[in-house]
Amino acid sequence: PVSFDWTDPLNAKSLFTEEESAISETAESYCQERMLPRVLEAYRNENFDRKIINEMGELGLLGASIQGYDCAGVSSVAAGLITRAVERVDSGYRSGYSVQSSLAMGGIEEFGTEELKERLLPRMAKGELLGCFGLTEPNHGSDPGSMETTAKPHPTKKGYYSLSGSKTWITNSPIADILLVWAKLDGKIRGFVIERDQCPPGTLETPAIKHKNGLRASLTGMIQLDNCPVSEANMFPNIVGLKGPFSCLNSARYGIAWGTMGALEDCISRTRGYALDRKQFKGNPIAKYQLVQKKLADATTDASFGILAAVQVGRLKDKGKAAPEMISMIKRQNCDRALVNARILQEVFGGNAVSDEYGIGRHVANLFVTQTYEGQSDIHALILGRAITGIQAFC
Numbered sequence: 001p002v003s004f005d006w007t008d009p010l011n012a013k014s015l016f017t018e019e020e021s022a023i024s025e026t027a028e029s030y031c032q033e034r035m036l037p038r039v040l041e042a043y044r045n046e047n048f049d050r051k052i053i054n055e056m057g058e059l060g061l062l063g064a065s066i067q068g069y070d071c072a073g074v075s076s077v078a079a080g081l082i083t084r085a086v087e088r089v090d091s092g093y094r095s096g097y098s099v100q101s102s103l104a105m106g107g108i109e110e111f112g113t114e115e116l117k118e119r120l121l122p123r124m125a126k127g128e129l130l131g132c133f134g135l136t137e138p139n140h141g142s143d144p145g146s147m148e149t150t151a152k153p154h155p156t157k158k159g160y161y162s163l164s165g166s167k168t169w170i171t172n173s174p175i176a177d178i179l180l181v182w183a184k185l186d187g188k189i190r191g192f193v194i195e196r197d198q199c200p201p202g203t204l205e206t207p208a209i210k211h212k213n214g215l216r217a218s219l220t221g222m223i224q225l226d227n228c229p230v231s232e233a234n235m236f237p238n239i240v241g242l243k244g245p246f247s248c249l250n251s252a253r254y255g256i257a258w259g260t261m262g263a264l265e266d267c268i269s270r271t272r273g274y275a276l277d278r279k280q281f282k283g284n285p286i287a288k289y290q291l292v293q294k295k296l297a298d299a300t301t302d303a304s305f306g307i308l309a310a311v312q313v314g315r316l317k318d319k320g321k322a323a324p325e326m327i328s329m330i331k332r333q334n335c336d337r338a339l340v341n342a343r344i345l346q347e348v349f350g351g352n353a354v355s356d357e358y359g360i361g362r363h364v365a366n367l368f369v370t371q372t373y374e375g376q377s378d379i380h381a382l383i384l385g386r387a388i389t390g391i392q393a394f395c
């Protein structure tokens, strides 16, 4: 008889190519051996170790699905497997990685000039340069179309635009070298690549947002622009409107659908181990009790369904057949199911769930954030509702 593997209940592995499995193993080994030992201190101290980006660069994991420019050019499924390995450790590390790979490098690759791509992407792939993606503003989160950040021809510097405005909740911004910022030029949204070392003093500030109660192993901050000069050559030439940022978000949202399954799988594994060790009532392991088993059965089912859905969308993405609504569906479903299940599994740890040594509380706090950024789950429900009914319910 075929035996059941609780770590891969529906045998998703059988759907991966040899190359994808090898990439997954490389990423899992790196994440478990090099990232995991650092995460508790990072989370306690609200610190992101910048060296992680260099290490991932050395392994060829950054911008891995980009073809050319010293990037690995792997399949969407392989890129998803890397994301899952990183988030099995921590969603904050996955954020730092995804913003670099999907949002900053992905945006430059899709919309940048050849000069920008050749100059920046190889250095970003190595981890020498760190990127961030500035869309959200203090007054406009779910509705980025109403953004207030503006670009206008620079009053004194010929061949430059002048950018002014504020972005907030921006992953990596406090230490980013390359800031992809979306701003309105003549009322139309355009993408600008700001290079920190080109900005005169006082025109760009990126203060950190401290005291977060989730995603503490990731750096988050603002981007404050005060007549910041940006070369005309650093504006994306051929993309106008929300299509620009949303196209970058398609890849990042797809990655989150994979990543959150890694976080949930880690919750399952930690809970299983704890439930087998912990004894209550006549020396029985709590794993013997039906209510505990049901929690594990529900979480394991959701994780394995979530992975299969992500594989399917990944394969369609590589054939150019993934509709944005499919990505909304798996982003929403996998984030929601990861959060709900992690929160229920947390109960199995009893009082120990409150100690950060057990890791489960960190995942629960992080997974709230994953459900919120890159389109809060209800926003994705409305994107799906619009596609189903033909009527938009946003305003």
Ligand code: TGC
Pocket (backbone or CB within 6 Å): 094, 095, 096, 098, 099, 133, 135, 136, 141, 142, 143, 144, 145, 171, 241, 242, 243, 244, 246, 247, 249, 250, 252, 324, 373, 374, 375, 376, 379, 383, 394
């Ligand atoms: P709407 O009318 O829907 O669309 C405007 C234009 O954009 C096009 N479009 C897309 N194009 C490509 N891919 C997509 N997924 C697209 N979605 C829309 C659309 O075709 C249209 O094009 P055109 O040529 O006709 O102008 O615009 P709306 O203003 O009604 O949008 C509503 C809504 C709610 C769907 C949208 O605003 C939304 O998705 N809001 C959520 C905001 C969001 O996701 N922000 C993410 C910020 S970045 C982030 O969180 C990074 S966290 C990273 C980390 O740390 O991991």
Ligand code: FAD
Pocket (backbone or CB within 6 Å): 099, 133, 134, 135, 136, 140, 141, 142, 143, 168, 169, 170, 171, 172, 215, 220, 369, 372, 373, 374, 375, 376, 377, 378, 379, 382, 393, 394, 395
């Ligand atoms: P709001 O838009 O104010 O929404 C609040 C609530 O109202 C939500 O539940 C929402 O679903 C609901 N709501 C809003 N409109 C409607 C409606 N029409 N119908 C029904 N419900 C509605 N942004 C970036 O640009 N780059 C980043 O790198 C980035 N990183 C982030 C990192 C962290 C740690 C966090 C917390 C956020 C990050 N974000 C980033 C911002 C994130 O994308 C936004 O927080 C998110 O899009 C939601 O926007 P908001 O916080 O302004 O909430």
